[in-house]
Amino acid sequence: AQSVTQLDSQVPVFEEAPVELRCNYSSSVSVYLFWYVQYPNQGLQLLLKYLSGSTLVKGINGFEAEFNKSQTSFHLRKPSVHISDTAEYFCAVSNTGGFKTIFGAGTRLFVKA
Amino acid sequence: KAGVTQTPRYLIKTRGQQVTLSCSPISGHRSVSWYQQTPGQGLQFLFEYFSETQRNKGNFPGRFSGRQFSNSRSEMNVSTLELGDSALYLCASSRTSGAAGTDTQYFGPGTRLTVL
Numbered sequence: 001a002q003s004v005t006q007l008d009s010q011v012p013v014f015e016e017a018p019v020e021l022r023c024n025y026s027s028s029v030s031v032y033l034f035w036y037v038q039y040p041n042q043g044l045q046l047l048l049k050y051l052s053g054s055t056l057v058k059g060i061n062g063f064e065a066e067f068n069k070s071q072t073s074f075h076l077r078k079p080s081v082h083i084s085d086t087a088e089y090f091c092a093v094s095n096t097g098g099f100k101t102i103f104g105a106g107t108r109l110f111v112k113a
Numbered sequence: 114k115a116g117v118t119q120t121p122r123y124l125i126k127t128r129g130q131q132v133t134l135s136c137s138p139i140s141g142h143r144s145v146s147w148y149q150q151t152p153g154q155g156l157q158f159l160f161e162y163f164s165e166t167q168r169n170k171g172n173f174p175g176r177f178s179g180r181q182f183s184n185s186r187s188e189m190n191v192s193t194l195e196l197g198d199s200a201l202y203l204c205a206s207s208r209t210s211g212a213a214g215t216d217t218q219y220f221g222p223g224t225r226l227t228v229l
Binding site for chain 2: 036041
């Protein structure tokens with residue numbers, strides 16, 4: 001069985017500061033990894049995904065994530081956040097057979113002026 | 114290109130009633146997945162439909178069912194509503210099945226169901 005743990009439920013950060021949202025997963029098989037963002041009263045939007053190849057994945061809005069197989073982590077980073085990045089971020093995993101995505105509990109990023 | 118649309122956006126029902134939610138995928142997308150989002154349980158996979166066939170199902174009771182039509186539109190039905198069914202129900206579409214794999218899932222804005 002697969003699982004996803006987002007280590008921080010809330011992350012407050014000042015505008016223009018760097019941020020890292022942490023995600024660890026467990027799986028006995030190869031996985032695909034995702035980060036989604038959810039703004040208030042909206043659905044989820046894909047930020048980036050890791051399928052294979054380079055372990056550093058670049059996504060939209062200046063976000064990037066690094067897949068670390070030995071540490072089973074997929075942390076999301078942004079070098080300089082904006083007020084508009086305030087949202088909830090979800091890490092997710094699926095096995096390479098697809099069909100079912102397991103989501104983490106979410107991390108609420110709050111960017112302060 | 115229009116995104117994923119869900120209707121209605123908000124719904125209030127009472128215990129014991131049943132409800133039907135609708136999802137229209139992006140044009141050309143044949144896979145529709147449904148998720149339940151609650152503060153306590155987070156995002157949980159309900160089921161996926163592809164070409165009118167249910168491809169996978171999450172761990173929900175039989176009160177939760179769905180179907181997909183030939184135009185790829187999908188409906189989700191919950192019978193005998195319970196207070197715990199109050200949630201945001203999200204649907205996501207993608208071009209091919211195995212939607213959690215290489216294809217990107219595009220999410221709709223959700224239907225917020227409140228059960229009183």
